[in-house]
Amino acid sequence: MLTLAPVCGPEAAIARANPVAKLAAVAVLSTTALVAADWLTPLLLLAAIAVALPFTGIRPGPLARRLRWLWLAAGTVVLVNAVFAADHTGTLLFDAGPLRISTGSLLAGTAIGLRVCVAATAGVLVFATTDPTDLADALNQQLKTPPRFTLGALAALRLLPLLSAEWRHITTARRARGLEGGWNPLRRLRLFASTMFTLLVGAIRRAGRLAAAMDARGFDSGIPRTHARDQRMTPPDWALLAAAFLVSAAAVACSTALGVFTVVV
Amino acid sequence: MIKVEFRGFAWRHAGRRAQAVSDVDLRVEPGERVLLLGPSGSGKSTLLAALAGLLTADSGEQDGDVLLDGRPALELQPRVGILFQDPETQLVMARSGDDVAFGLENQAVPPDRIWPRVHRALDAVGFPYEPSRDTHALSGGEQQRLALAGVLARRPGLILLDEPTANLDPEGAEAIREALRSALADTEATMIVIEHRVADLLDLVDRVIALGPGGTLIADGPAEKVLAEHGDHLAAQGVWVPGAPVPRRPAPAPGDTALRGEGLTLVHPRADRPALDGVSFDLRAGELLAVTGPNGSGKSTLALLAGGLAAPTRGRATVPGEPRPLHRLPARRLATRVGSVFQDPEHQFVTATVRDELAFGPRQAGWPKDRVDARVSELLERLRLAPLAAANPHTLSGGEARRLSVAGALAAAPGVLLLDEPTFGQDRRTWGELVDLTADIRDEGTALLAVTHDRDFAAALATRELVLDAGRAREGEHR
Amino acid sequence: MPDSTLPAAPGRWRTVDILTCAVLAVAFGVVFWAWNFVWAGMEPVLKFLPPLAGVLYGLWLIPAVLAPLIVRRAGAGVLTEALAATVSALLGSFWGVFVVYQGLIQGLGGELAFAAGRYRRYDTAIAAASGALAALFATLFDVFVYYPNYDLWTYQVPYVAFAMVSGALVAGLGSKALVKAMLPTGVLDRFPAGRERARI
Ligand SMILES: Nc1ncnc2c1ncn2[C@@H]1O[C@H](COP(=O)(O)OP(=O)(O)OP(=O)(O)O)[C@@H](O)[C@H]1O
Ligand SMILES: Nc1ncnc2c1ncn2[C@@H]1O[C@H](COP(=O)(O)OP(=O)(O)OP(=O)(O)O)[C@@H](O)[C@H]1O
Ligand SMILES: [Mg+2]
Ligand SMILES: [Mg+2]
Numbered sequence: 023m024l025t026l027a028p029v030c031g032p033e034a035a036i037a038r039a040n041p042v043a044k045l046a047a048v049a050v051l052s053t054t055a056l057v058a059a060d061w062l063t064p065l066l067l068l069a070a071i072a073v074a075l076p077f078t079g080i081r082p083g084p085l086a087r088r089l090r091w092l093w094l095a096a097g098t099v100v101l102v103n104a105v106f107a108a109d110h111t112g113t114l115l116f117d118a119g120p121l122r123i124s125t126g127s128l129l130a131g132t133a134i135g136l137r138v139c140v141a142a143t144a145g146v147l148v149f150a151t152t153d154p155t156d157l158a159d160a161l162n163q164q165l166k167t168p169p170r171f172t173l174g175a176l177a178a179l180r181l182l183p184l185l186s187a188e189w190r191h192i193t194t195a196r197r198a199r200g201l202e203g204g205w206n207p208l209r210r211l212r213l214f215a216s217t218m219f220t221l222l223v224g225a226i227r228r229a230g231r232l233a234a235a236m237d238a239r240g241f242d243s244g245i246p247r248t249h250a251r252d253q254r255m256t257p258p259d260w261a262l263l264a265a266a267f268l269v270s271a272a273a274v275a276c277s278t279a280l281g282v283f284t285v286v287v
Numbered sequence: 288m289i290k291v292e293f294r295g296f297a298w299r300h301a302g303r304r305a306q307a308v309s310d311v312d313l314r315v316e317p318g319e320r321v322l323l324l325g326p327s328g329s330g331k332s333t334l335l336a337a338l339a340g341l342l343t344a345d346s347g348e349q350d351g352d353v354l355l356d357g358r359p360a361l362e363l364q365p366r367v368g369i370l371f372q373d374p375e376t377q378l379v380m381a382r383s384g385d386d387v388a389f390g391l392e393n394q395a396v397p398p399d400r401i402w403p404r405v406h407r408a409l410d411a412v413g414f415p416y417e418p419s420r421d422t423h424a425l426s427g428g429e430q431q432r433l434a435l436a437g438v439l440a441r442r443p444g445l446i447l448l449d450e451p452t453a454n455l456d457p458e459g460a461e462a463i464r465e466a467l468r469s470a471l472a473d474t475e476a477t478m479i480v481i482e483h484r485v486a487d488l489l490d491l492v493d494r495v496i497a498l499g500p501g502g503t504l505i506a507d508g509p510a511e512k513v514l515a516e517h518g519d520h521l522a523a524q525g526v527w528v529p530g531a532p533v534p535r536r537p538a539p540a541p542g543d544t545a546l547r548g549e550g551l552t553l554v555h556p557r558a559d560r561p562a563l564d565g566v567s568f569d570l571r572a573g574e575l576l577a578v579t580g581p582n583g584s585g586k587s588t589l590a591l592l593a594g595g596l597a598a599p600t601r602g603r604a605t606v607p608g609e610p611r612p613l614h615r616l617p618a619r620r621l622a623t624r625v626g627s628v629f630q631d632p633e634h635q636f637v638t639a640t641v642r643d644e645l646a647f648g649p650r651q652a653g654w655p656k657d658r659v660d661a662r663v664s665e666l667l668e669r670l671r672l673a674p675l676a677a678a679n680p681h682t683l684s685g686g687e688a689r690r691l692s693v694a695g696a697l698a699a700a701p702g703v704l705l706l707d708e709p710t711f712g713q714d715r716r717t718w719g720e721l722v723d724l725t726a727d728i729r730d731e732g733t734a735l736l737a738v739t740h741d742r743d744f745a746a747a748l749a750t751r752e753l754v755l756d757a758g759r760a761r762e763g764e765h766r
Numbered sequence: 767m768p769d770s771t772l773p774a775a776p777g778r779w780r781t782v783d784i785l786t787c788a789v790l791a792v793a794f795g796v797v798f799w800a801w802n803f804v805w806a807g808m809e810p811v812l813k814f815l816p817p818l819a820g821v822l823y824g825l826w827l828i829p830a831v832l833a834p835l836i837v838r839r840a841g842a843g844v845l846t847e848a849l850a851a852t853v854s855a856l857l858g859s860f861w862g863v864f865v866v867y868q869g870l871i872q873g874l875g876g877e878l879a880f881a882a883g884r885y886r887r888y889d890t891a892i893a894a895a896s897g898a899l900a901a902l903f904a905t906l907f908d909v910f911v912y913y914p915n916y917d918l919w920t921y922q923v924p925y926v927a928f929a930m931v932s933g934a935l936v937a938g939l940g941s942k943a944l945v946k947a948m949l950p951t952g953v954l955d956r957f958p959a960g961r962e963r964a965r966i
Contacts, residue, residue, distance in 0.1 A: 045863075052862055052863040053863075056911060103912075106917065131915065134911075134915070137911070138860065138912070141861055141863060141864045142862050145861065149855045149858070149862070154381065154856065155385060171779075174785050175784075175849050175852075176379075177788070178788030178792045179788075180379070180380070180423075181792055182795060182853070183423060185793050185796045188796075189800055191631065194596045194597070196618075197596055198621075198622065198626070198635065200621065200647075200651040200652070201618055201651075202619075204617070214801070214804050219944065222790070222948070223633070223681055223953050224633065225789045226948070226953040228376050228789060229785040229788070230782055230785070230786070230953070231371070231373060231376040233781040233782035234782075235371060235379070237341055238367075238371075239379075239393055240365055240441070241389075242781050243393055243394070247393055248392050248398050248401070250385065250391065250402070250405075251385070252398070303955075681952065
């Protein structure tokens with residue numbers, strides 16, 4: 023199913039933080055990891071996140087389970103970058119014709135693997151601890167995004183479990199009609215396309231009905247809406263944001279001082 | 288309390304050649320409670336949409352006027368509330384209280400006054416949970432009550448209800464009627480309701496308006512009078528007129544076993560109890576076995592397992608002459624042995640025309656072309672789908688789509704047909720057609736299993752009944 | 767009212783336009799999730815054949831082309847693709863904020879083609895161009911973020927090129943074909959795209 027176990031309780035510090043502040047903090051960290059091309063900066067960022075983890079109230083068990091496949095993904099990224107690197111510097115560790123790994127290419131690959139790790143862990147910190155309703159509220163109230171779009175997106179998000187159940191129903195109904203993928207890739211592909219088509223037709227129809235129901239409750243009245251739920255930036259939220267900037271700056275400063283810092287071209 | 292007036296009103300939906308309604312002249316006095324009747328496609332929903340301000344200039348073409356308290360309907364939109372039939376696509380927010388608050392935010396109600404109004408509206412409909420309740424954790428009936436609370440919280444002067452109970456099972460429908468009764472007693476608002484099953488609503492209304500095709504007025508007046516004078520005509524048009532006789536189609540003696548279920552059990556991962564727990568049954572040719580029971584009792588699960596569409600945790604479903612259990616059969620072969628028809632017909636459509644849809648099964652089964660053609664023509668005639676042969680299945684009305692999905696499952700001539708809620712949300716006329724169709728299929732010797740909440744349907748056709756309760760078969764209910 | 771009242775040029779978004787884009791994005795969240803099962807086991811293998819991985823790229827770009835083809839409003843591609851990316855982030859994608867960036871970037875790429883047609887042209891050529899541009903932007907992002915050390919001519923360029931072909935074919939022509947198949951179902955009647963259907 024398309025639902026995930028929460029990684030923290032509703033009372034955890036991170037769950038109570040303002041979603042926009044959280045998102046911004048994580049964006050700062052991830053973007054730093056994105057811009058830096060060396061191995062040290064993402065490593066320092068990762069270390070900073072690890073140090074901060076105990077204070078967020080996130081349960082280690084569910085977090086580890088959520089990141090279970092990360093090691094494989096990050097490992098693959100390291101390996102492919104090491105193998106396919108344009109130039110191999112340092113000593114050759116592995117040499118089988120076109121497939122070569124050198125210390126230089128391995129280090130470069132590791133840098134990218136660490137970048138993925140930063141993005142993934144930071145991503146869990148924000149996306150797995152944020153209620154979509156709170157996110158939409160905060161976007162509307164703190165960033166003044168147009169509420170028709172955020173709330174429209176939120177209403178659509180509510181259909182996610184419905185649509186995923188629908189996918190299963192359509193697949194079952196196709197088996198009843200004699201359609202099955204089996205091991206033939208072409209047939210699988212055709213079945214996939216036809217299931218997708220039926221799902222999309224139903225989705226557009228639902229969108230129309232939902233839009234009518236929302237308009238009937240004055241969604242498109244043009245009156246500036248009020249907010250039933252208050253989202254605000256508290257001092258801890260500002261502190262979180264400041265900490266993200268400080269950590270990023272410190273990581274960059276540190277690796278620059280050690281002379282390893284490079285940026286992605 | 289709002290006065291409603293249609294003056295020479297006509298509407299053509301964008302993309303349509305014909306007008307959905309034309310020349311409608313109608314008045315509803317402030318505080319009146321009106322029931323709107325009419326055959327499917329007569330434009331009832333279009334009229335309500337016009338009152339709710341949902342027919343905007345970019346969605347079609349209007350003639351005449353729709354006036355609320357003498358002003359164009361669009362201007363009074365904030366004072367009109369409308370409830371639709373589908374609970375799932377009316378809720379906007381993830382938490383119940385937030386959903387009720389949604390309409391108030393749109394109306395710019397000051398934040399400190401929103402929550403008292405939310406609580407009052409939830410009380411008015413007898414919502415049994417905390418406002419923080421996740422809307423996904425509600426049954427259809429509860430979702431519909433929540434949507435009603437969302438309408439009431441806006442304190443509308445005109446309440447519009449478009450088949451509010453059509454998509455609910457009997458218990459859910461009764462709960463929403465109960466909620467309506469108490470809520471309407473507390474307000475002076477004018478109300479207009481569309482409903483095919485009128486018997487249960489008559490105590491809520493003091494006037495009945497019956498429309499014919501194209502929105503022409505057929506009858507108007509107190510309920511008893513309209514139903515007494517036009518009852519037969521309305522029943523023929525698809526209205527469930529109270530007291531109209533329900534057909535019975537007694538079955539001939541059943542034949543041999545066509546499908547056998549042995550100890551069918553399904554446990555979902557992480558579920559605390561099996562969805563279905565050791566249910567066995569014998570389905571014989573020429574009989575209809577009705578599977579009934581409360582929500583969540585495992586009826587649909589039984590249909591899936593019996594149809595070989597899901598692998599049981601334990602037990603097996605088999606048909607004679609096939610050594611493997613059904614869930615192990617390749618789909619092509621399965622479709623020639625057992626046909627399954629799901630609640631939503633659209634999920635089953637796999638081609639772009641009605642004709643191809645009927646030819647699909649036989650072609651899959653490898654029938655020669657002339658035999659396929661003969662079969663398709665026969666089914667088109669018998670199910671009165673011939674005029675629609677070239678239509679896209681997704682454009683059919685509810686009743687037509689249902690008939691097509693049954694025909695599609697029957698096309699490859701399986702000996703067994705499984706139906707999940709075949710009469711759900713159908714009007715009286717379609718219902719009657721479905722009863723006749725099912726009876727014909729049964730009497731030709733097909734073995735039928737029908738999951739249903741519909742007492743009348745079971746009474747009309749079933750030879751036996753299998754009652755499920757919390758995944759187990761309740762004994763001794765065979766008739 | 768004649769059909770000219772149906773907005774074709776970008777203007778104020780109707781609620782149904784917003785909801786259609788948003789629900790499409792969510793529906794594609796489901797489609798991508800199901801796609802993982804279709805190609806279960808294939809992904810890691812393809813990782814080692816980056817140019818070939820590019821061939822399968824088009825599927826992820828369908829929302830960027832399909833939504834503008836249906837609602838025909840400025841920004842529909844960016845909105846839908848960014849939202850689809852956010853949905854996958856909420857569903858636990860590894861790439862965290864990166865996936866949102868990527869959604870924005872590829873949505874923007876797809877949008878460029880429609881903008882070049884001044885939001886008046888929604889034909890096959892524009893759809894294919896939109897798919898190709900979305901793929902270009904998406905794979906450039908990939909190359910910078912995930913494969914910066916690859917050899918330019920043997921890996922990076924073929925990867926981008928294959929993806930662009932796939933984007934043009936799968937996302938571009940595929941979306942056009944989807945719209946064409948949807949027309950007779952009547953679900954597009956409320957949209958400008960539905961005008962191309964004969965009145966019934
Ligand atoms: N959004 C739409 N676009 C195009 N045509 C429509 C639309 N909604 C309704 N119609 C058509 O307008 C006519 C009247 O439909 P309407 O839904 O008002 O009927 P109804 O009396 O409510 O029927 P039912 O009992 O089936 O709900 C039908 O022919 C229908 O196909
Ligand atoms: N995918 C699933 N995962 C976990 N539990 C499920 C799943 N599908 C169904 N169930 C549970 O299995 C039980 C039986 O469900 P089923 O759909 O068969 O009931 P039903 O009798 O058809 O109900 P209804 O009258 O509402 O259609 C229910 O308690 C339901 O919550
Ligand atoms: Mg209707
Ligand atoms: Mg069921």
